[in-house]
Amino acid sequence: MAIDYDGGLTCSMGVASLDASIAWYQDVLGFTLLYRVDEIAWCELSTAVARVNVGLGQREAAGGAGGSTLTFGVVNIDAAKAELDRHNVRQDGPIRDIPGMVRLLTFYDPDDNALMFYQDLSEAHG
Known part of the structure; x- marks a missing residue:
């Protein structure tokens, strides 16, 4: 079934x-x-x-390392990063570029849950 x-x-x-x-x-x-x-x-x-x-x-014990990372697609990752910066959101380094494929940015909520934005660079979304 x-x-x-x-x-x-x-x-x-x-x-x-x-x-x-x-x-x-x-x-x-x-x-x-x-x-x-x-x-x-x-x-x-x-x-x-x-x-x-x-x-x-x-x-009682929330967030932290491990588990799933929710990854949300955005149209403009630089603009999304600027919004995170405006709210002083902790990020795991700069935007990572994988040419011709994707741009990635990992960030954290106040409980240290990892979240991510991606911007699709593939030709299907170009």
């Missing part, structure tokens, strides 16, 4: 403070709060990617 996916994706990450994290994801990345359930310290935010949401769960 094959799995019948519905096309949606929710990416879940642990955070230390739901209030602070909601504000950061809205203010810095422009995500929109869809709902919040304080009884279980959980919320979901919509992204600019259709049917891709970010779920945040408050935990």
Whole structure:
């Protein structure tokens, strides 16, 4: 029996403070709060990617090394980096260029969860 996916994706990450994290994801990345359930310290935010949401769960030990890295495609990675800089977001070095393929920038939320932007340079997106 094959799995019948519905096309949606929710990416879940642990955070230390739901209030602070909601504000950061809205203010810095422009995500929109869809709902919040304080009884279980959980919320979901919509992204600019259709049917891709970010779920945040408050935990005692949040963020840090390991796990998945959410990687969001952007039209202009230099402009996206400037917005991160404007919000003093910690980044893992400069934009990395892989000529003819992609430009990459790794950055971190306040709980040290790694996130990434990519700008597609392939001819299919040129």
